[in-house]
Amino acid sequence: xxxxxxxxxxxxxxxxxxxxxxxxxxxxxxxxxxxxxxxxxxxxxxxxxxxxxxxxxxxxxxxxxxxxxxxxxxxxxxxxxxxxxxxxxxxxxxxxxxxxxxxxxxxxxxxxxxxxxxxxxxxxxxxxxxxxxxxxxxxxxxxxxxxxxxxxxxxxxxxxxxxxxxxxxxxxxxxxxxxxxxxxxxxxxxxxxxxxxxxxxxxxxxxxxxxxxxxxxxxxxxxxxxxxxxxxxxxxxxxxxxxxxxxxxxxxxxxxxxxxxxxxxxxxxxxxxxxxxxxxxxxxxxxxxxxxxxxxxxxxxxxxxxxxxxxxxxxxxxxxxxxxxxxxxxxxxxxxxxxxxxxxxxxxxxxxx
Numbered sequence: 001x002x003x004x005x006x007x008x009x010x011x012x013x014x015x016x017x018x019x020x021x022x023x024x025x026x027x028x029x030x031x032x033x034x035x036x037x038x039x040x041x042x043x044x045x046x047x048x049x050x051x052x053x054x055x056x057x058x059x060x061x062x063x064x065x066x067x068x069x070x071x072x073x074x075x076x077x078x079x080x081x082x083x084x085x086x087x088x089x090x091x092x093x094x095x096x097x098x099x100x101x102x103x104x105x106x107x108x109x110x111x112x113x114x115x116x117x118x119x120x121x122x123x124x125x126x127x128x129x130x131x132x133x134x135x136x137x138x139x140x141x142x143x144x145x146x147x148x149x150x151x152x153x154x155x156x157x158x159x160x161x162x163x164x165x166x167x168x169x170x171x172x173x174x175x176x177x178x179x180x181x182x183x184x185x186x187x188x189x190x191x192x193x194x195x196x197x198x199x200x201x202x203x204x205x206x207x208x209x210x211x212x213x214x215x216x217x218x219x220x221x222x223x224x225x226x227x228x229x230x231x232x233x234x235x236x237x238x239x240x241x242x243x244x245x246x247x248x249x250x251x252x253x254x255x256x257x258x259x260x261x262x263x264x265x266x267x268x269x270x271x272x273x274x275x276x277x278x279x280x281x282x283x284x285x286x287x288x289x290x291x292x293x294x295x296x297x298x299x300x301x302x303x304x305x306x307x308x309x310x311x312x313x314x315x316x317x318x319x320x321x322x323x324x325x326x327x328x329x330x331x332x333x334x335x336x337x338x339x340x341x342x343x344x345x346x347x348x349x350x351x352x353x
Contacts, residue, residue, distance in 0.1 A: 005340050007320040010313035012346070013175040019267035026245050026349045027052025030213075031124065031131040031141050033247035033261050034058060036277060038128070038163045039084065040065050044101070047084045050263045050271075051132050056121050057090075058130060061101035067121035067132050068103045079118070127152045128160030129249060129259070145214050148241050155239050156251045162277035166291050170272045172303060174310035176246060176264040177346065179272065182306055183260060184208070184215050184242055184338040185331065187324065192305065195297035198222065200252060201238045208331040210341045215242040221253030244345050256290060268310055274299060 012018055034049035040060040048070055049056050055070035057080055070079050077094035080087075089106060091098045098106045103118035122133045124141035126149045131141050142149070152159060172179055182188070186206050189196060201219035209216045217240035236253030246262040256278065263271040276291055283291070312318055323336045331337035 005323050005325055007323055007339065008343050008346075009320055010315070010318045013178060013310065013313040014267060016267045018350075019175075019264070021350055022264070022346075023053050025352060026346075027134075027264065028054075029133070029135045029138060029349075030245055031133045031138070031144055031243060031247075032245070033129060033243070033249070033259060034067075034123075034132045035130045036128055036162065036164065037065065037125060037130060037160065038277075039130075042086075044086050044088055045084075046080060046087050046090075046101070048080055048082070049132065051121070051134060052264065054134060056132050057118075058123065058132070059087075059090075059101045065123060065130070066102060067123040068118045069121060071118070072097060073105070073116045073118060074108070127156070127249075128162065131243075131247070144212075145241075145243055147211075148214055148216070148243075151216070152239070152241055152249060152251065155237050156255050156257050158255075158279070159257060159277075162257055162279065163281050164275060165278040165281055165283055165287065166276040168274045168295060170274070170299065170303065171265075172270045172272055172306055173268060174270060174306040175268055175313070176262050176270045177342070178306050178309050178313070179262050179270050180242075180246060181339045181342055182302055182309075183248065184217075184342060185336045186217075186333045187331075187336050188305070189333050192301050193298050195293065200294075200298075203333050206333050208338050210329060210331075210337060213244040213345070215244075215338055215341070216240070217242070217250075244342075252290070254290075256287070258294075272299075 032051050034051065034056060035047055035058060039047050040058055043060050043062055046057060046059045049058060055078060057068040057070045059066050059068065072079050072092040072094065074092065074095055074097045077092050079090050079092055089098050089100055097108050099118055100106055103120065105116040122136060122138065124131050126141060126145065190203055202222050205220040207218050219238040221236045221238060238253055240248055240250040242248040248260040250258050258276045261273040263273065265271055278287060323340050325337050325340055326335040329337065
């Protein structure tokens with residue numbers, strides 16, 4: 001039996017004032033996954049991504065990938081509304097003020113309004129994946145997630161060459177921390193995720209290691225399935241690399257790269273963005289089967305759980321119970337070390353300057 005620590009009180013999941021504090025003290029100061037270099041491989045390619053309560057532009061400006069706030073400096077209208085675009089310049093839909101792809105104002109419909117520039121957003125890369133940080137003074141991504149890039153490339157050497165093959169989104173009626181805590185513990189996996197623990201990983205091999213702002217999940221895949229059966233059908237390593245607060249890159253057996261992004265919309269609403277990064281944009285029937293199985297089992301199975309926990313956190317009868325913590329510091333399917341760790345990260349961030 002592991003040692004025990006009580007969880008956070010329900011107000012951390014239900015109080016709008018806590019949520020507002022998180023937007024300033026967590027989401028405006030941390031590295032968050034926004035996409036992949038393949039989405040801006042050519043000059044003029046642009047995509048938009050949420051970072052906390054902000055919208056960020058990622059652009060290829062003459063071969064250099066840059067981040068910008070997605071907001072016109074005239075009256076605040078969003079500059080680009082679509083998820084992806086190919087542009088020679090950025091024209092605001094409201095009053096047609098036009099900027100170059102570096103954010104410099106080119107024309108205000110013929111008026112001389114002086115020098116204006118859309119504020120930049122810091123970008124960094126890890127194995128081809130792009131992360132953004134709204135804090136201009138934040139420490140580099142590599143210092144936040146030391147060693148993760150080499151470990152990811154060890155199981156997916158071509159991560160930097162992958163392309164977006166599938167994207168699905170889902171509104172979760174639950175606080176973002178409930179979603180992140182659920183993702184990072186596999187204490188519920190044997191009870192809830194029968195397909196994941198049968199078709200994707202060997203549950204006896206599942207281990208979760210805590211590393212400051214990162215949480216590393218590892219497992220071995222199950223034995224190969226007979227020909228024609230549903231499942232991954234390959235023996236291999238499973239690895240998931242979560243970065244505080246709302247990003248994770250996963251590699252399923254068979255080197256099937258996929259990502260989770262959780263976007264905080266309100267104290268009780270979170271948008272899940274689930275993406276798959278494969279060797280081609282058009283899915284094969286086998287890849288489509290894997291993605292569909294993942295969505296209809298693991299993802300869907302978690303939705304009702306998270307929404308039930310959100311309601312429970314608001315209950316007058318909720319008294320935070322003990323978390324089961326393995327004293328070794330490494331979690332498996334019988335412990336919740338990661339939940340205690342995430343809650344410490346939260347409290348440290350909220351109590352900071």
